[in-house]
Amino acid sequence: VGRVLVRSSPRGAASSLGRAAHPAGKTGTKGMCRLDGFEPGADLVRHPAVKGVPLRFAEAVKVEISPATHGTWETVDGVAQWKLALEAPGALNLNLGFSRFVLPASASLELRTREGELRVRPFTAADNDAHGELWTPVVAGQELELVLKVDEEERAAVELQLAAINRGFRELTFAAGYLKIGNSAPQGNCHIDVVCSAAQSRVGPAIDAYRDQIRAGAAFTLGGVDTCSGAAVNNTRNDGTPLFLTAEHCGIRSGNAPSVVVYWNHENSTCRTPGTGVNGTNGNGPTNHSNSGATFRASYAAADATVVELDDPLDPAHEVFLAGWSRTGTPSMSVSVHFPNTSEKRISFDFDAARSTNDSRNSSNANGTHWQVIDWDFGSTEVGSSGSPLFDQNGRVVGQLTGGFAACGNSGADWYGKLARAWTGGGTASTRLSDWLDPDGTGAMTLDGIGGGSVDVTIANAQVMEGDAGTVTLQFLVELSEAAEEVIDLTYSTQNDSAMAGSDYAQLTNVPLSFAIGETSKLILITVNGDTDPEENETLKVVLSLVGAPSVTISISEGVGTITNDDFVTPVIVGPSTVNGTVAEAIPPMLVTRHTPTPSPPGPPPPGMHPQPPRPAPLPRVRRRRPHVPAA
Numbered sequence: 001v002g003r004v005l006v007r008s009s010p011r012g013a014a015s016s017l018g019r020a021a022h023p024a025g026k027t028g029t030k031g032m033c034r035l036d037g038f039e040p041g042a043d044l045v046r047h048p049a050v051k052g053v054p055l056r057f058a059e060a061v062k063v064e065i066s067p068a069t070h071g072t073w074e075t076v077d078g079v080a081q082w083k084l085a086l087e088a089p090g091a092l093n094l095n096l097g098f099s100r101f102v103l104p105a106s107a108s109l110e111l112r113t114r115e116g117e118l119r120v121r122p123f124t125a126a127d128n129d130a131h132g133e134l135w136t137p138v139v140a141g142q143e144l145e146l147v148l149k150v151d152e153e154e155r156a157a158v159e160l161q162l163a164a165i166n167r168g169f170r171e172l173t174f175a176a177g178y179l180k181i182g183n184s185a186p187q188g189n190c191h192i193d194v195v196c197s198a199a200q201s202r203v204g205p206a207i208d209a210y211r212d213q214i215r216a217g218a219a220f221t222l223g224g225v226d227t228c229s230g231a232a233v234n235n236t237r238n239d240g241t242p243l244f245l246t247a248e249h250c251g252i253r254s255g256n257a258p259s260v261v262v263y264w265n266h267e268n269s270t271c272r273t274p275g276t277g278v279n280g281t282n283g284n285g286p287t288n289h290s291n292s293g294a295t296f297r298a299s300y301a302a303a304d305a306t307v308v309e310l311d312d313p314l315d316p317a318h319e320v321f322l323a324g325w326s327r328t329g330t331p332s333m334s335v336s337v338h339f340p341n342t343s344e345k346r347i348s349f350d351f352d353a354a355r356s357t358n359d360s361r362n363s364s365n366a367n368g369t370h371w372q373v374i375d376w377d378f379g380s381t382e383v384g385s386s387g388s389p390l391f392d393q394n395g396r397v398v399g400q401l402t403g404g405f406a407a408c409g410n411s412g413a414d415w416y417g418k419l420a421r422a423w424t425g426g427g428t429a430s431t432r433l434s435d436w437l438d439p440d441g442t443g444a445m446t447l448d449g450i451g452g453g454s455v456d457v458t459i460a461n462a463q464v465m466e467g468d469a470g471t472v473t474l475q476f477l478v479e480l481s482e483a484a485e486e487v488i489d490l491t492y493s494t495q496n497d498s499a500m501a502g503s504d505y506a507q508l509t510n511v512p513l514s515f516a517i518g519e520t521s522k523l524i525l526i527t528v529n530g531d532t533d534p535e536e537n538e539t540l541k542v543v544l545s546l547v548g549a550p551s552v553t554i555s556i557s558e559g560v561g562t563i564t565n566d567d568f569v570t571p572v573i574v575g576p577s578t579v580n581g582t583v584a585e586a587i588p589p590m591l592v593t594r595h596t597p598t599p600s601p602p603g604p605p606p607p608g609m610h611p612q613p614p615r616p617a618p619l620p621r622v623r624r625r626r627p628h629v630p631a632a
Helices: 040-046 152-157 205-214 419-424
Strands: 002-004 026-028 032-034 058-065 072-076 079-087 093-102 108-112 143-151 159-168 217-222 226-233 243-246 261-264 290-292 294-300 305-310 334-338 346-350 355-357 370-373 389-391 397-404 414-418 455-459 462-465 471-480 488-496 511-515 521-529 538-546 552-554 558-564 572-575 592-594
Touching (some): 058 093, 079 152, 205 389, 217 243, 226 397, 243 397, 294 419, 370 397, 397 419, 455 488, 462 471, 471 488, 471 538, 511 521, 521 558, 538 552
Parallel strands (some): 462 558
Antiparallel strands (some): 058 159, 072 079, 079 143, 093 159, 108 143, 217 226, 217 261, 226 243, 261 290, 294 305, 334 346, 334 389, 355 370, 389 397, 397 414, 471 521, 488 511, 538 558, 572 592
C-alpha cells in the first residue's frame, strides 16, 4: 500500500513547492494515488472571477511521490517501466508540479488517460533545467496515469519527485483533451476572434495589419492554479531570446517562475460573428503548443510590468512572433490581443488616442504610470485578459493590461501599465525592463518584432587545432532551413568564454552577413592565434542577430568554437599509487596521468599530442656454445 502525504494550499495564495506540512492519511493501492473528493462549485464561490487579478482555476494539493515510494515497476527487454495512476474525484482538470525532475537520455515521462491516450507530449531529458523543476500543461478530466520508461542501466539516474497535484474547479479551454462543457466561455458576445477577416470582424483592413502581433499573444498558468495573459517580446539583439511580458500583478516571482506554462496559438478555427449568440460560446482552439518553465528577469509594480525568459527556445513549428515595442510617444490607436475568461484568443480595437494617467484614474498625467483606453470601439476585455499586450498604431507593445471596467455592452475604460515607465523602473536589473529588452544598452526607443516565419536560421559549433605559430581558422556554418523569398540580413559578433579576444582569437563585432534569395548556407571565419603554451582547450562564442524584421526565426543563435590545445608537458603519473583487492577478485586498475593541467586516464594521446615513439628494444644477446666433441 502506498501512503500519500497531502495538504491543500492556503485559500487565495499561489501554490509553492515544498514538503507536506502534515500527512492527511491518504492510502491506496501501490499503483494508485487517490485524493479526497471536493466540490468545484464551492471553490468557484470562494474564488470569483474578478477583473484585475489573476484568475484562479485550481486548488493545489501537496504530495510526496516518487518512483521509489509509489507506483509499480516492471522490466521488459532491458527497458524499465514505472506506472502510477492518479485520481482526483470531482476535478474538472489536472496539472502536476514536480519539485525534482532529472531524466537520463533514455528516459521519457508520459501523461496518459486510464485508456492509454497520450494527452500531452512526452517529457524527456531535453526538459531538464537548472532549477530542477517541471510543471505540466493542464489536462482535462479527473484521472491521469504517469508512465515512465527508461533503460534498465540508467534507472538509477532518474530523479523524479511529484510535489503538487493541482485539481481544477474552473474549466479551461486550453486544457488538453478539454470537453466543451462550458464555464470558460466569455461573459459577453462582442469579442472578435483573431481569425476573423476584415469584413467578418467589422473592423475593416486594420485587423490585417496585426496578423503578426496576434501570434505574439499567449495565455499562461502559474503555480498550476492561476492564469493570465501575456506576449512574447523581442530584444535589440534580434537573437530570438524567448522573453515574455505580462503584468506584475499576475504574480510571477523568482521563486515560482519555473511553474510558468505558456500556451500559444489557442484560437478558434473559425470566426464567430460578434454580436451573435455563438460568439459567447466555447470554441475549439488547439491546446498542444506550449512552453514549460521560465526564469524571472525583472518586475516593476508601479507600471505593473514583469518580464521572464522562457526556459526553452520557441518551437519554430509554433510560429510565435516576438513583438516589437515602443517607449516613446502617445499611441494614436490601441489594439489588445487577449484571452477573455481564458477562452480562445480575441482582439480589440480603439481608434482614439490613449490617455496618459495613473492606474484607475481618469485625469491626464503626462508622467503617469499607465495608458488609459477610454472606450473600446470594437471588442472588449474580461477576467483572464490581465497581462495582455497593448499595441500602438505601429504594431509595437506599449503596455500590459492592469485592469478596468470595460466589458461587452458598456463604455468602460481599461488601464495598461506603461512599458516606458517600466523601462528604467526601480533602477536595478531586477526592477527594470531595459536590461532585458535592450541588453547591449543601445538606447533604442522603438524596436520592430521578428520571427514566426517558416524559415529557420541556425549556426553550428566549430572546432580547430590551435597550432604552435601563425593563425588558423574556425569555420562556423550558418544555414537556413529553406531558401527565403527575400534577402536575409544578419550580423554576428564574437564573445569571450574561456578563450580571450586578442590573445587567443581576433574579435569581431556586428559584422554583416547576408543571404541572397535562394541561398541557404554561409560560413563565418574566425581567426585563431597559435602558441606553444600547454593549456586546456578553450572556447568562444559567435552570436547571430537579425537586421530589420525579416520573416525568419533564429532557433540557434549561438555557435561555440573550441580551440583544441596541441601543446603538452611531459606526462607524469599522478595516481593511484596502490590498488587494493581480494583473492580471486578481478581488479581493473587505472593510472591517471597529467599532460596538461587536467588529469586523464592513459590511452591514446589526446588530439594534437604526438609522443615520441619508444625506441625498439635491443635484441637479446645469445651465447653460442661450440658443439661438444668427445676426446679420441
